[in-house]
Amino acid sequence: MSTKLARRKLTNTIMMGLATASAALGMAMLAVILLHLVTKGASSLDLAVFLQDTPGPNDLGGLRNAIVGSLIMTVIAMLIGIPIGVLAGTYLAEYGRFSKLSTIIRFVNDILLSAPSIIVGLFVYQLMVVTQGHFSALAGTVALAILVVPIVVRTTEDVLRLVPDTLREAGLAVGVTRWMVIRKVIYTSARAGIITGILLALARISGETAPLLFTALSNNFFSLDLNAPMASLPITIFQFALSPYDNWQALAWSGALLITVAVLALSIAARLLTTKRVKS
């Protein structure tokens, strides 16, 4: 009996030890990746990175056109994606909460949420690049917006459903129309949650590369023209990292550090917002 118990205890110690080791491994991976990013990225990170455009091989330069391009496309994609996402989430949580259509849309939305982003790139290529006959920042923007929508839909629906029905009933009981209840009462009490979803979507598309590869393409020069190819940080990193030139690789690391810092800051901000909501 006692040898069996000893064996069970030993198994327990080993397996729980492995579980702890798994967590340590996960943390270590994050630490190692961040450490390499900081050491390799920070060494060539200076003001020129922000003030000069992408250089030729073995020349001096920065990432200005790529940073500006990324900002423009990301902002416009958010402006397109947020209203669609919030409205669709509102439909799922409010008007169509119990409808058959909503069940289908929820299912489809969850699939789009995890669908490969390169597929979205191919879709927009077919939809816009082929029909217009050229690559454009606008096409890249649409591809990013398509990635924003499912994230915002999902979080919006989830937080709207957390709002107690008594609030809706109270609003309707005093004679306020349904859409005014949604706008004034529901959105107000769910605001932090909706913003969390928006921040998560922003974090997601800030680093997206695949959907831009054959929509926005890239551009070696500074451009603000939405109808022309536009440089972006992720694509520039992709091209420069795979190049044989030292200065390009160094810029790729700087860009990688910039993106990671931005994305992690957004993710943490999104989580802090949720915590506050839960506590209050």
Place this chain on the structure above:
Amino acid sequence: MSIAVHQTFPNPAGRKPASGETIFRGLTLAAALIVLATLLGVFVSLFLGAWPALHRYGLGFFVIQAWNPVTEKFGALAPLYGTIVTSIIAMIIAVPVGLGIAIFLTETCPRPLRRPIGIAIELLAGVPSIIYGIWGLFVFAPFMQTTVQPFLIDTLGTVPGIGDFFAGPPYGIGMLTAGLILAIMVLPFIASIAREVFLTVPDMLREAAYGMGMTRWEVNRSIVIPHVRSALVGGTMLALGRALGETMAVTFVIGNAPRIATSILQPGTTISAAIANEFTEATTNLYTSSLIALGLVLFVITFLVLAAAQLMLQRIKRRAGE
């Protein structure tokens, strides 16, 4: 069911609902339909784009290994093989480690540390794919080349039967490296889903098991995991869906060789890596169409995997009383 109230009773003023109401309601419905239209649009546009290649090669597209732009012979077999092999490697590693993390976070981890460690693991999921790519190429692949791969070649490579899977020179890049990077990327998904579903297990079940004298590991293995099995399978498939379609990280480290090598240390390619690498270089219509056909294949596979995952995850949600 507050919804019915407004619809059954007329407005107090006896007027028709304000037009703002109709417009707003219409807008939300339109936005919801855009979601549906996007999915249909993806299918239709990929199918139209893939049609020239599918028409030309027929079902042979799926069994031909050749990928030769010069002779315009394209087959999906090599990228399909690479996609599946790298994803399998990723899942073999990520599933046990992810479950381990979840067990640690729900059982052994001191309470004050649970939230920060949970967030740190989730941050791993937030790191963009391109970052894993550049890290994989410049840091991880050299490490594989100098340390891990020579070790595997010397040990497992000499074992009869499985030796062929670990044969050949250490390139650093290759299918194993890509699979390992994918494992790191999907690990947080598995860990956070597993942790969430572990928390849905009623405490009473755990307490009863402990009361019977079970050890912690036995409780988790025999009570907790079986209780949420379908949700775990769903979460795993969700992670698999991500791994199958992951593009940039794989593109950096897979080697982009459109062939099927027995050894997982050899370079290969995946569907998404082939598209990312070759799409802008595709010079002929048939070449472009073949790449879109690859995209269609990938989309159909991930759609099926993700759909199955949804169905399995919904089951636990219903049980949790949502």
